[in-house]
Amino acid sequence: MPGIQLTVSGDGDTGRSEHFAAQLSALTCSVLDKKLANTMVMVRYVPHAHWFIGGQSLAALGQNSFRLEVTLTEETNTKDQKASYHRQAFELLSSLIGNVHPHSNVHIVDCAATSYGYGGLTQEYRYQHGKTQHARIGSESAR
Structure with missing residues (x-):
């Protein structure tokens, strides 16, 4: 469930924002193995x-x-995935924006599963319920 916030210098318009959102969503889902439906x-x-x-x-x-x-x-992505994402996101945005200052940056924020969530439920809650559901399905199929 990535939350993506992009701040860009200059003036924006809806078309430009939609293009940024589509490109960053695709990159994030691909490199960090996230679901598009849960990407903001x-x-x-x-x-x-x-x-x-x-x-x-x-x-x-x-x-x-x-x-x-x-x-x-936190703990849903490896150091290698994050390093690859940093490199690819910087390259993508540099090409889309052009003439970027080298201090432009990418910041990945790892949040504890007990502190991060959506729809009123933490990621830890979703994880625990997913484990319970998988255990229940496994025991039912063993019968």
Whole structure:
């Protein structure tokens, strides 16, 4: 159940946001083995004059930037999957946005299963109920 928040410098429009959401959802589901139906994406835009790196605005630097935050349930992805995602997400967004400052970044946030969830249920609850359901199905088929 990834929660994806993309902040991009500049002005946005619906078409651009939809394109970012589709591309990031596909990448996240592919590399991090997540379900599209459970993937949430929010896209925000910050004017170049209001985004600063090293004390200078992006307007003054003449560059673009992004910050991608992906929230995951901890222990559901390996270090290798995360490293691959960092690399591929940076490459994808750099190509979509263009002229990005090298300090543009990807941040994966691992949340404890007892603290993270959706629909009023934690991921830990879903995990425990999934185990119970699988155990019940297994014992019924053994009869």
